[in-house]
Amino acid sequence: MTQTEVLRAGDAELHVALLGATPLRWLVPHGGAPWDLLDGYRDDAELEDQNGVRNGIMAPFCNRVADARYSFDGAEHDLAPGATDRTVYHGLVRTLPFEVVERTDAARTGVDTGDERASLRLRCTALADSPAVGYPFAVVVEVTYTLGPRTLAVEITGHNVGDVAAPYASGWHPYFRLPGTARVDDLDLDVPASVGVRTDDALLPLPGADAFADVDAPAWHPLGDAVLDAAFGGLDPALPTVVRDPAGTRLVLRQDRGLVHVFTGDTLGRDRRASLAVEPVEVMTDAFNRPDQAAAIRLEPGERRSFGFVVELEPVPA
Numbered sequence: 527m528t529q530t531e532v533l534r535a536g537d538a539e540l541h542v543a544l545l546g547a548t549p550l551r552w553l554v555p556h557g558g559a560p561w562d563l564l565d566g567y568r569d570d571a572e573l574e575d576q577n578g579v580r581n582g583i584m585a586p587f588c589n590r591v592a593d594a595r596y597s598f599d600g601a602e603h604d605l606a607p608g609a610t611d612r613t614v615y616h617g618l619v620r621t622l623p624f625e626v627v628e629r630t631d632a633a634r635t636g637v638d639t640g641d642e643r644a645s646l647r648l649r650c651t652a653l654a655d656s657p658a659v660g661y662p663f664a665v666v667v668e669v670t671y672t673l674g675p676r677t678l679a680v681e682i683t684g685h686n687v688g689d690v691a692a693p694y695a696s697g698w699h700p701y702f703r704l705p706g707t708a709r710v711d712d713l714d715l716d717v718p719a720s721v722g723v724r725t726d727d728a729l730l731p732l733p734g735a736d737a738f739a740d741v742d743a744p745a746w747h748p749l750g751d752a753v754l755d756a757a758f759g760g761l762d763p764a765l766p767t768v769v770r771d772p773a774g775t776r777l778v779l780r781q782d783r784g785l786v787h788v789f790t791g792d793t794l795g796r797d798r799r800a801s802l803a804v805e806p807v808e809v810m811t812d813a814f815n816r817p818d819q820a821a822a823i824r825l826e827p828g829e830r831r832s833f834g835f836v837v838e839l840e841p842v843p844a
Contacts, residue, residue, distance in 0.1 A: 528570050533644040535632040536675035543573060546620040547648045547669040549581045549700070554676055554839050556705045563777070563839060565701040565801030577795040578701070582620040585667045585682060585696040586653065589787065589811035590615040592730050594660070596814035598693045605660030616699060618658055619667050624648040645672040654687050664688030665825065681834035686825045693814050694825040696833045697807030701791065703800070704771040710790050710802045714770040716745045717786060720760035723810055729755060730812050753792050757810055759785040767804060774842040781806045781835035806835040
């Protein structure tokens with residue numbers, strides 16, 4: 527049985543598996559009953575299988591690495607030596623063990639009960655303890671979850687404890703379900719982006735400047751039969767990415783940097799298009815192979831870098 531930790535703040539709950547620091551459930555009161563905002567793994571078998579990477583923490587890379595190979599500081603690395611299937615994606619820590627290093631149970635931070643917060647900090651030392659295939663870099667990854675009555679803040683930190691620089695980036699791969707909707711078709715989506723990432727048929731960004739297209743805050747009202755597996759950058763930090771159900775309930779994602787990747791779940795092993803992946807990512811797909819991302823992924827010896835974001839369920843306006 528996979529070990530889990532449960533955070534509570536007010537009537538909200540967050541269930542997190544220590545394997546991969548993977549959120550399994552995020553329960554928020556809605557309409558007088560708890561609603562699970564996450565379409566997570568239902569059992570240990572699904573968690574082990576990793577189909578769809580449901581709610582997975584992505585580190586030390588986001589999304590795909592082309593042909594499972596990359597070069598860093600003049601050395602070539604292969605993440606899947608001898609494999610026929612060269613598809614590698616969504617990092618390494620999602621299948622590695624984490625340990626609890628700090629926990630703070632809910633306490634009111636003000637007069638209003640809505641100020642209650644609980645937090646959980648988890649650490650994975652596996653990459654530092656033993657070199658991973660194709661990733662011989664000593665990076666410790668920490669994930670901190672801070673739960674409020676209607677909010678979830680996530681911070682992912684990479685700490686290079688080795689003697690050489692390391693390529694590193696992080697992100698989160700959540701699948702969201704809003705109350706009263708059985709399919710993503712009925713949802714509205716607004717992305718405060720000015721750049722769309724153009725990809726080839728393998729979902730890898732095109733070379734150089736061809737990867738970037740100007741967009742004007744793309745929106746779908748509703749998503750309908752749109753099939754999306756795409757990233758957007760040039761985000762306006764003053765505006766959130768917003769998912770809205772037909773009743774007007776809003777799920778908002780706030781991040782001050784990075785990109786957001788949107789996936790309508792059309793290739794999932796179960797319950798296709800039943801939930802919408804809205805993924806905050808630090809860098810674009812295949813950043814390990816892109817000269818224009820070299821500075822963004824470089825983590826010097828001793829350096830720590832964090833990537834954080836906040837998700838909130840907003841009730842229907844009165």
